[in-house]
Amino acid sequence: MSKYEDQLLQTVDMRGTVSVQELSRLLGVSDQTIRRVSRPLVERGDLRKVHGALMSNRPASDPPFLARMNVNRAAKVAIARQVAEIIGDGDSVAIDTGSTSAFVAQALRSRRNLSVVTNSAFVASTLAMIPGNNVSMAGTQLRDHDGAAFDRSAFEVIERMQVDYVLLSASMVEPDKGFLVHEQCEVDIATAMLANASRAIMAVDHSKFQPQSRKPALRQPTLKPGDILVSDKPPPAAFDALCEGLDLRLG
Amino acid sequence: MSKYEDQLLQTVDMRGTVSVQELSRLLGVSDQTIRRVSRPLVERGDLRKVHGALMSNRPASDPPFLARMNVNRAAKVAIARQVAEIIGDGDSVAIDTGSTSAFVAQALRSRRNLSVVTNSAFVASTLAMIPGNNVSMAGTQLRDHDGAAFDRSAFEVIERMQVDYVLLSASMVEPDKGFLVHEQCEVDIATAMLANASRAIMAVDHSKFQPQSRKPALRQPTLKPGDILVSDKPPPAAFDALCEGLDLRLG
DNA sequence: GCCAATTTCAACAAAAAACAACAAATATGT
DNA sequence: ACATATTTGTTGTTTTTTGTTGAAATTGGC
Numbered sequence: 001m002s003k004y005e006d007q008l009l010q011t012v013d014m015r016g017t018v019s020v021q022e023l024s025r026l027l028g029v030s031d032q033t034i035r036r037v038s039r040p041l042v043e044r045g046d047l048r049k050v051h052g053a054l055m056s057n058r059p060a061s062d063p064p065f066l067a068r069m070n071v072n073r074a075a076k077v078a079i080a081r082q083v084a085e086i087i088g089d090g091d092s093v094a095i096d097t098g099s100t101s102a103f104v105a106q107a108l109r110s111r112r113n114l115s116v117v118t119n120s121a122f123v124a125s126t127l128a129m130i131p132g133n134n135v136s137m138a139g140t141q142l143r144d145h146d147g148a149a150f151d152r153s154a155f156e157v158i159e160r161m162q163v164d165y166v167l168l169s170a171s172m173v174e175p176d177k178g179f180l181v182h183e184q185c186e187v188d189i190a191t192a193m194l195a196n197a198s199r200a201i202m203a204v205d206h207s208k209f210q211p212q213s214r215k216p217a218l219r220q221p222t223l224k225p226g227d228i229l230v231s232d233k234p235p236p237a238a239f240d241a242l243c244e245g246l247d248l249r250l251g
Numbered sequence: 252m253s254k255y256e257d258q259l260l261q262t263v264d265m266r267g268t269v270s271v272q273e274l275s276r277l278l279g280v281s282d283q284t285i286r287r288v289s290r291p292l293v294e295r296g297d298l299r300k301v302h303g304a305l306m307s308n309r310p311a312s313d314p315p316f317l318a319r320m321n322v323n324r325a326a327k328v329a330i331a332r333q334v335a336e337i338i339g340d341g342d343s344v345a346i347d348t349g350s351t352s353a354f355v356a357q358a359l360r361s362r363r364n365l366s367v368v369t370n371s372a373f374v375a376s377t378l379a380m381i382p383g384n385n386v387s388m389a390g391t392q393l394r395d396h397d398g399a400a401f402d403r404s405a406f407e408v409i410e411r412m413q414v415d416y417v418l419l420s421a422s423m424v425e426p427d428k429g430f431l432v433h434e435q436c437e438v439d440i441a442t443a444m445l446a447n448a449s450r451a452i453m454a455v456d457h458s459k460f461q462p463q464s465r466k467p468a469l470r471q472p473t474l475k476p477g478d479i480l481v482s483d484k485p486p487p488a489a490f491d492a493l494c495e496g497l498d499l500r501l502g
Numbered sequence: 503g504c505c506a507a508t509t510t511c512a513a514c515a516a517a518a519a520a521c522a523a524c525a526a527a528t529a530t531g532t
Numbered sequence: 533a534c535a536t537a538t539t540t541g542t543t544g545t546t547t548t549t550t551g552t553t554g555a556a557a558t559t560g561g562c
Binding site for chain 1: 254257316361371372373375376379380381382383384385386387388389390391392393394395396397398400404408
Binding site for chain 1: 518519520521
């Protein structure tokens with residue numbers, strides 16, 4: 001490990017993009033050395049290299065939530081598009097937290113005059129930008145990796161709402177246990193949302209039907225017949241019983 | 252991967268449609284280069300190409316707030332960097348709404364263990380992503396173009412806080428009237444924040460010292476001696492009296 | 503349908519940057 | 533102190549990028 005490594009990384013992360021020439025001037029070494037020192041950093045994925053310059057790979061250090069948005073991105077985009085098909089202009093919708101919900105929020109930017117209630121600051125800020133939308137952020141205290149709220153004020157807002165659709169997600173699905181998440185507070189929010197919504201939309205990509213590395217253990221509230229299940233591929237046959245009565249839509 | 256890729260994508264996504272000529276002027280390269288750089292983006296599906304221009308492929312349609320983030324971008328980035336210098340790891344800070352605040356939020360992603368109170372959903376979601384931060388979203392009902400809250404619950408949260416710094420902004424500055432904004436509710440929030448903060452940071456880029464097309468008419472609360480004024484260029488001499496006693500920092 | 507104005511494309515030349523190999527300088531171990 | 537490694541700078545060559553030119557294609561109006 002080179003002695004310039006830290007300073008180089010710091011400079012690039014701070015400024016976003018720095019030319020090799022400027023770096024060599026800044027650190028007082030030759031441009032060749034900059035290239036040599038930066039090579040392992042590029043291979044390790046800490047930086048990306050473009051012609052003539054080095055770019056920070058994390059837009060100021062990579063927040064885990066945004067990182068998670070990149071796993072199974074294609075599937076999530078497809079699902080989000082499908083969900084946006086279901087929801088029409090002027091509808092009211094409650095949206096829970098999670099990376100799939102974030103994609104749905106982006107897809108919903110093409111809808112107009114939505115009424116939205118969500119406990120995710122990311123979803124709220126995405127949809128509040130759209131002129132004509134009416135967005136309520138449920139909750140005050142934000143969880144530190146994904147900007148979701150689960151405090152008492154979140155429940156107060158959700159309990160006062162009445163919406164056409166609620167969008168839910170899950171970390172994993174098991175044939176006998178149903179839709180599972182990691183935290184009890186997520187179940188509580190989902191339950192509260194479900195109680196005041198006409199219809200639920202459960203969005204899970206195909207990877208959720210397989211075992212996960214970190215096994216979630218808490219069950220989302222059970223869906224009613226007629227609720228909608230959106231995925232990118234049909235669920236395996238083992239899940240037939242679970243999906244019984246649900247309206248399955250594929251992206 | 253070209254070094255222009257990010258900036259090109261960002262510009263097109265913000266504005267929806269941008270002509271090749273304007274892009275070449277904007278990035279300071281030839282139109283041929285724009286075509287060359289955009290080709291892989293078009294093939295990858297990130298952009299659509301029409302004669303003479305590139306279109307964003309995201310169903311986005313540009314929200315005015317994001318569009319506003321592009322006027323005077325360079326100045327705002329410089330100011331944001333300067334503000335991030337002032338605020339240290341572990342500090343507590345209240346942040347108001349506005350496009351300058353959005354840039355500050357992005358710059359503050361390099362700080363750790365911040366305690367943040369804000370009435371802007373965009374700022375909240377940006378900073379809540381950072382592990383270790385403690386972010387409170389003040390308010391529930393979000394304004395529809397910029398995702399800012401001004402309802403009663405926003406004030407309740409702000410009145411309970413006690414922070415090291417409050418970051419304020421303004422739409423225009425006049426030598427005799429001081430820092431002006433368009434809406435009374437923005438003044439109210441600023442006043443409440445200022446009351447519970449040790450020190451204020453007012454961030455205004457140089458364009459705010461000149462007359463604006465839409466003239467704001469409401470005065471932000473007056474700053475104390477020792478409060479900080481951050482800008483990208485020194486204010487014109489006519490503002491000397493106004494800046495008297497303020498700690499001026501230039502980005 | 504045809505013409506004029508743009509826009510796009512292809513090929514080339516100049517410039518900038520990356521790379522490889524070697525030599526000098528510094529550091530390290532015995 | 534000596535020999536050996538490691539790091540750094542320099543040189544020359546190769547690769548990539550960029551702007552320019554002129555030809556082909558597309559658009560819009562008549």
